[in-house]
Amino acid sequence: MDENGLMQASGYVFYNTSPWTLQRLHSTATNSQQILQGNFEEYLNGFSANVKEIIDKFKLKSQVRHMASKDVLLNVLEKFTSSYINLTPFEKVDPDGRKLQPLPI
Numbered sequence: 807m808d809e810n811g812l813m814q815a816s817g818y819v820f821y822n823t824s825p826w827t828l829q830r831l832h833s834t835a836t837n838s839q840q841i842l843q844g845n846f847e848e849y850l851n852g853f854s855a856n857v858k859e860i861i862d863k864f865k866l867k868s869q870v871r872h873m874a875s876k877d878v879l880l881n882v883l884e885k886f887t888s889s890y891i892n893l894t895p896f897e898k899v900d901p902d903g904r905k906l907q908p909l910p911i
């Protein structure tokens with residue numbers, strides 16, 4: 807796998823080769839926390855080595871398993887994918903027409 811080519815294609819210093827995005831995980835989530843957890847872990851496993859290092863340091867996979875076991879993983883995912891929350895470096899407008907300030911860079 808050509809990591810430089812993948813980073814260039816993504817436009818970032820990282821990439822993800824999984825078929826998942828947070829939005830797709832949310833939109834295809836079922837009532838099964840096990841299926842959601844498996845798909846989420848596949849998403850995390852698709853990241854480049856530099857992001858996997860961060861995932862490991864923060865024990866994110868363990869956190870995902872814990873949230874799934876407590877039946878809150880979908881709720882957390884809903885917050886991260888909400889069109890009323892702006893987690894981008896760009897100004898956005900929510901569905902009600904309100905401006906959402908970007909995250910500071």
